[in-house]
Amino acid sequence: MSVPQQRSAGAQTIGILGAGRVGTAVARQALKAGYEVRIATAKPVEDIALLVEIVTPGALAVTAAEAAEADVVVLAVPMHKYLTLDPELLAGKTVIDAMNHWVPIDGEIEDFDNDNRTTSEIIQAHLPDSRVVKTLNHIGYHDLEADGRSPGSSERRALALAGDDDGAKATVASFINRLGYDPVDAGPLAAGRAFQPGTDIFNGSHTAERLGAIMAAECELAGV
């Protein structure tokens, strides 16, 4: 199930929407991996310049439009603010949905609670022309910077990814690999249900082999 590394699909620039704990952790890890990183929030650039300079040194504070020009755009805003994401800016882009909606933490949000789709499918519907890949939602922001290992390391941690566009998934798989994790293709975007909050994959830390086994077992249970 493991996605082969596709260096040719490699992105060079990463745009991150959101400068909270997840956004800044992804930024630092991407900088370590050698990417050019741009960070944007809903605030004017000058308002986040100091934050970016101190918390993610090496990254650029930019507007959302400039972040959206990157090869890969990471969505790391609070889930209930997803409607503020501009579909036009993100049209045609490879977009990583790193967000989670977790009722015990976020409370109930009508858009999600009365909908059987996964949150990433709802995000994809809001961004119809983007190529959404769900990943990075199931690793803690502490862990993201601590658990990364070079390819081939024993016990290297794996991260699942789900999306409907194979090209986008290959690009994201390469990104995940450079961040220090084995990418494991979980299938189409809807398959991201297997690593939403509360699942074994979400709660644990797994190698690619183990992650694949958990997903295979779940498919069997579901009779797929």
Place this chain on the structure above:
Amino acid sequence: MELGAYSFGDTPRNPDGSLRPTAESIRNLHDAIVLADENGLDYFGVGEHHTLDMPASSPGTVIAAAAAATKQIKLGSGASIISTDDPVRVFQQFAIADAVSGGGRVEITAGRGSSVETFPLFGYDLADYDRLYEEKLDLLMRINNSETESVRWSGTVRPAIDDLAVVPRPVNGSIPIWVATGGSAPSSVRAGKLGLPVSYGIIGGAPARFAPLAQLYRASAAQAGHTGEDIKVSVAALGLIAPTKKEALDRFYPGWHNLNIEMGKLRGWPAPDKRQFLAQADFPGAYYVGDPDEVAERIVDLHGHMGHMRHFLQMDIGGLPHEHFLESLTLLATEVKPRVERLLKSK
């Protein structure tokens, strides 16, 4: 460096693990604060949770009682969930406790809360999460900074106050108001811009990771023109002190396990993992669990990264036996504190 503790109340447990009456936890908490004061501890924080296992739901009430029963210890909330409370009432409760204390010992720490239990309880809509916090903190600061008892304020989350009296006034004119954050960069910027002291709650990972956030907070404050003694940092973390490291681990683990089970039910936390506990309980982890030497060394190490002026620990979790809580408080005041002072001086 000030040392202290904080608690949300910890409901004692029966031998079979079931919870004893919530009122017992409040009595235990009160006794612990009094003992901490007698032993010379610098600070005690009371946090607001609304759960069966953590029932100190009204920090101002606990603090008012403690203010009457203590002589020197500083008392604060950690945190008051102001988003779902009335800042006028919060201010009044703490101003009264300040008067009872003799003045200058009572502080408010304002937080959004890491949980959302207070929203249904007090009838607020989570969709207003950001606006409630921002406006209510603004009102709290307006009242606190007022020269007189007369307050004027208007906003969208509660009726305007048009030149009405909010009494009593604090003994020293105002009450220290801190901002609590779990460590997001935008929160650090906000606290700095407001010119308020900031309290970082560090519940996992390596605490030194928070160093850039403290730097960002100070730089944001300086950029906004805020200097002086209000620009300061405190750190709240989990921890327990015992005569030996082994005892500290053995005493703290069962409660940590229980807490994770309870939080798992409420907030979907994963099942507790002892390896994770042990990793966090050793340097450079986030749990200050150990003998006085180790805990002192780790606090001083973090001081090298954060420059914080207060380090305080949540000790009583998951039904920690009361005597272990009291011994830990006593060791913090009488054994850890002199070591921290000595180590800081020799740096």
